[in-house]
Amino acid sequence: MDQSSAVLLCVTKLREEEQRIMAHLGNLGIRVQVNLDSMELPLAGSDAHSFGLALIRCLSQKSAMNRSRLLELAGMETINSTHAITICTNKIHQAIVFEKFGVPQPHFKIIFTPAKLFDALQEYGDLCVIKPATSSWGRGIARITGKDCLEGWIAARESVDPGHQSFPVLVQEYVEKGDYDIRVVIVGRTPIVAFRRVSTENWKTNTHLGADIELLTINDEILAICERLVEVLGEGIYGADLFFDYKHLRYVVCEVNQNPEFSKSWKVHGVDVAYHIAHYVSEVLGRENRVNCTINS
Numbered sequence: 001m002d003q004s005s006a007v008l009l010c011v012t013k014l015r016e017e018e019q020r021i022m023a024h025l026g027n028l029g030i031r032v033q034v035n036l037d038s039m040e041l042p043l044a045g046s047d048a049h050s051f052g053l054a055l056i057r058c059l060s061q062k063s064a065m066n067r068s069r070l071l072e073l074a075g076m077e078t079i080n081s082t083h084a085i086t087i088c089t090n091k092i093h094q095a096i097v098f099e100k101f102g103v104p105q106p107h108f109k110i111i112f113t114p115a116k117l118f119d120a121l122q123e124y125g126d127l128c129v130i131k132p133a134t135s136s137w138g139r140g141i142a143r144i145t146g147k148d149c150l151e152g153w154i155a156a157r158e159s160v161d162p163g164h165q166s167f168p169v170l171v172q173e174y175v176e177k178g179d180y181d182i183r184v185v186i187v188g189r190t191p192i193v194a195f196r197r198v199s200t201e202n203w204k205t206n207t208h209l210g211a212d213i214e215l216l217t218i219n220d221e222i223l224a225i226c227e228r229l230v231e232v233l234g235e236g237i238y239g240a241d242l243f244f245d246y247k248h249l250r251y252v253v254c255e256v257n258q259n260p261e262f263s264k265s266w267k268v269h270g271v272d273v274a275y276h277i278a279h280y281v282s283e284v285l286g287r288e289n290r291v292n293c294t295i296n297s
Contacts, residue, residue: 005285006031008042008051008076010067012059016263017274021055024278030285037063043074052285053077055277057259061089061134064259079284080236080258087233088258091170092133101232104225104252106172106243113167114154120171121150131170136257138204143174175252177243182216182251184226185260185273186238188280191226193271194218213268221251229256237277 007025009032011018022032033051035041037058042048054071056078058064068078068085080088087093095108106129109120121128121144130153132140144150157166180198184191197211218226222242229240239260242251262273 005029006033006051007281007285008033008035008054008071009057010035010037010054010064010071011057012037012063017261018057020272020274021057021277021281024275025281028278028282030278030282035067037067041067041070041074043070048074048076051076053079053281055079055281056085059259061085061136065089077284079281080238081234084233084236084238085258088238088256090133091131091135091255092168094255095170095172097232098253101228103228103232104250106175106245106252106254108170108172110168111171114157114164117150117154117169117171118147121147124171124173127174129172129174131172132166133168133170141204175243175254176246178246180211180214181254182222182242182244183260183265184218184222184240184242185262185271186226186230186236186240187273187276188235188237188283189227189230191218191223191240192273192276193266193269194222195265195269213265215269225251225253229253237280 007030009018009022011034013036014034025032037060042050054068054076056064056068058067065082065085068080068082071078072082087097092110095105095110098105107124109123111117111120117130126146128144130142130144135141142153144153158164179200180196182194182196184194186192194216196214196216198214199211225242226240229238233256236258237260239257241254241257243254244250245252260273266273
């Protein structure tokens with residue numbers, strides 16, 4: 001098999017999702033080599049040219065960033081790109097970039113000291129959301145409902161972070177989104193499925209926290225937001241989390257995940273995400289091969 005038809009799959013552990021992607025790639029005649037976070041990378045000599053591209057599916061945001069950066073420096077294309085991972089794994093970076101390029105999102109402030117949090121809370125009407133720069137699965141995200149609540153949050157943070165090393169933090173207005181958010185899975189440039197994540201028991205509507213899945217039609221407004229996100233981040237594989245803001249009657253981007261999980265959700269909405277990822281990888285490999293053939297000729 002042509003080495004340019006091989007994929008390096010970078011993972012923290014081989015989950016059901018990656019196994020399904022590998023199976024679909026195998027059906028397309030594409031060889032896959034698994035690379036765990038603890039393993040060395042093919043960065044020099046012939047090793048660096050043994051693969052057409054690398055698919056980055058690391059659970060650790062730090063590992064995803066480090067491995068994509070090193071592989072790109074060695075000349076290998078990665079999905080997602082280092083540019084995209086840099087933005088998606090830092091909520092503060094994301095807010096700044098989305099503001100720059102006009103992506104609709106909740107109003108936000110970047111706060112560098114605990115004292116300044118009180119000013120932000122007052123500006124947002126004694127109701128806001130505090131997010132650490134880096135987190136996943138909703139961890140560390142707090143809804144603040146008044147001065148007493150904020151004082152409690154600061155006191156709790158100081159007990160584990162007396163030097164305030166977790167600052168700066170992102171403070172967002174609280175969006176009246178009802179009992180759901182919307183996850184849109186983007187593969188390449190195309191939103192392949194959208195679904196509501198509904199929770200009547202938790203204001204956080206992450207699937208792993210028990211939210212229910214309801215298939216949603218992708219309307220023109222959602223499609224336009226996805227197209228804009230791809231323009232900003234580049235082609236890739238994303239989980240875009242949207243809110244419908246019932247106060248202002250518009251969709252806003254809560255955040256974009258660069259390593260969307262789908263093992264539970266696809267069994268409900270029925271769209272085989274792994275199939276779409278495998279075919280997108282095959283498409284990118286084909287582009288790479290055509291470019292290489294042109295250069296070599």
